[in-house]
Amino acid sequence: MDLAKFVKERRTAVKLTQPEFALKAGVGLRFLRDLEQGKKTLRMDKVNQVLQMFGHKLGPIPDTSDE
Template identity: 60%
Template structure:
């Protein structure tokens, strides 16, 4: 979820959109956008794809990223 959160936030900023503007243009709620960008682990996939669609992307299956152990 962190990779999606980073992608959304980076793309939103690259397009010079505030969270409020992004929420309005994507048809999503501001609370959802905030939670998504914070990496909330339990969000609806359909809404994630709605957000990603703003940047020509979608969530697809892929390998699980392994976190480094310290």
């Protein structure tokens, strides 16, 4: 599952709108919208602020795109 889908599914599961969730996570609404739309360039510290709401953080994963 990609990051955008993960965040959106988790946010909707806890029944929060984007503005409500952005406020609780301490990030801007624009940032959350960009994240949920799969923007490729985002600040990692802010992504971690969002992921912290679900008990997660960014980390390295194997690249399987050549398989």
